[in-house]
Amino acid sequence: KRKEDYKLRELRIFLRDICRKLASNRRFYKFTKPVDLEEVTDYLEIIKQPMDLETMMTKVDMHKYNCAKEFLDDVDLICANALEYNPDKTSSDKQIRHEACSLRDHAHALIDVEMDSDFELECQEIARRR
Numbered sequence: 001k002r003k004e005d006y007k008l009r010e011l012r013i014f015l016r017d018i019c020r021k022l023a024s025n026r027r028f029y030k031f032t033k034p035v036d037l038e039e040v041t042d043y044l045e046i047i048k049q050p051m052d053l054e055t056m057m058t059k060v061d062m063h064k065y066n067c068a069k070e071f072l073d074d075v076d077l078i079c080a081n082a083l084e085y086n087p088d089k090t091s092s093d094k095q096i097r098h099e100a101c102s103l104r105d106h107a108h109a110l111i112d113v114e115m116d117s118d119f120e121l122e123c124q125e126i127a128r129r130r
């Protein structure tokens, strides 16, 4: 229906802005592009659903997200993947786990501050119907 489509267009504009802010933060550089599967040859043996911020921006444009919760589920996936693939006590593993947790918390905080909660509830209703 047309009225729903205007709401989803507003959601896409909002999610592009959130994605841009996350991807432009140098702290989150490691999460901006897919892990290089030619460099990290065992990645898909451990991580069954890779995710990154560039892929998420493409998903926004392809109308894959019908509410902010679906977008945050992919941010949570980026974080969970990093925690799972980089579990060791080494400083490099500790550093990427810290950056992953920071990405997750920044994404949730940005949406909580910038998103009208009634608007998200309306979007979740649309998502449920589709």
Ligand SMILES: COC(=O)[C@H](Cc1ccco1)c1ccncc1
Pocket: 030, 031, 035, 039, 040, 081, 082, 085, 086, 092, 096
């Ligand atoms: C989300 O990024 C990752 O999980 C890769 C995995 C990886 C391991 C070796 C090359 O890449 C990563 C990159 C940089 N520093 C730590 C880990």
